[in-house]
Amino acid sequence: MTASVPERIFHIATEADWRRTLATGTYTTSTVxxxxxxxGFIHASRRDQVQGVFDRYYRGLGERLVLLTIDPARLTDADVLVEAVGDDTYPHVHGPINRSAVVEVVPLDRRGGTETLMSLWIKGMAVRMGIALAVMLAVLVVALALT
Incomplete structure (x- = not known):
C-alpha cells in the first residue's frame, strides 16, 4: 500500500528534546x-493518528510533551516516506528535521490533547494561588504560635 505524503505531518516530542532543537537547529529524536x-528514521503521523500514538507510547511518560507540526516541503536534509505499519501507513522522516520545517509547536495535556493559551494561563494561576494560600497559612500558623 502506497500513500502520498500529507501536507502536514506530526510528531510528539518531549519539551526537553524540543528545547535542544531550538539550541542546535536540528531535531533527531525518533521516538521515546x-x-x-x-x-534509522523519525516516527511521525497524520493528525488522525496522533491520539493513538500518544495513548500507546507517551501516556504516563511523566515528561512535558509538545506536538510538532512539520511541513515536509520545508525539510532540507530529509525525505518523508509513507510506510506500512501493520494495517495502516505512517509517515517516517528519513533524516534530521531542520527547525524551519516545524511550523507549529503546541503543548500536550496529560490526555494527549493540545493545550490552549487560556488553559495554560488557568493552570499557572491555579499554581500561583495555591502557593499564595500556602504562604498565608504558614504566616497564620507562625502568628498564632507567637501569640
Missing amino acids: GRSLEEE
Missing part, C-alpha cells in the same frame, strides 16, 4: 528513548 541514528 530512541534517536534517529538508532532507529
Whole structure:
C-alpha cells in the first residue's frame, strides 16, 4: 500500500528534546528513548493518528510533551516516506528535521490533547494561588504560635 505524503505531518516530542532543537537547529529524536541514528528514521503521523500514538507510547511518560507540526516541503536534509505499519501507513522522516520545517509547536495535556493559551494561563494561576494560600497559612500558623 502506497500513500502520498500529507501536507502536514506530526510528531510528539518531549519539551526537553524540543528545547535542544531550538539550541542546535536540528531535531533527531525518533521516538521515546530512541534517536534517529538508532532507529534509522523519525516516527511521525497524520493528525488522525496522533491520539493513538500518544495513548500507546507517551501516556504516563511523566515528561512535558509538545506536538510538532512539520511541513515536509520545508525539510532540507530529509525525505518523508509513507510506510506500512501493520494495517495502516505512517509517515517516517528519513533524516534530521531542520527547525524551519516545524511550523507549529503546541503543548500536550496529560490526555494527549493540545493545550490552549487560556488553559495554560488557568493552570499557572491555579499554581500561583495555591502557593499564595500556602504562604498565608504558614504566616497564620507562625502568628498564632507567637501569640
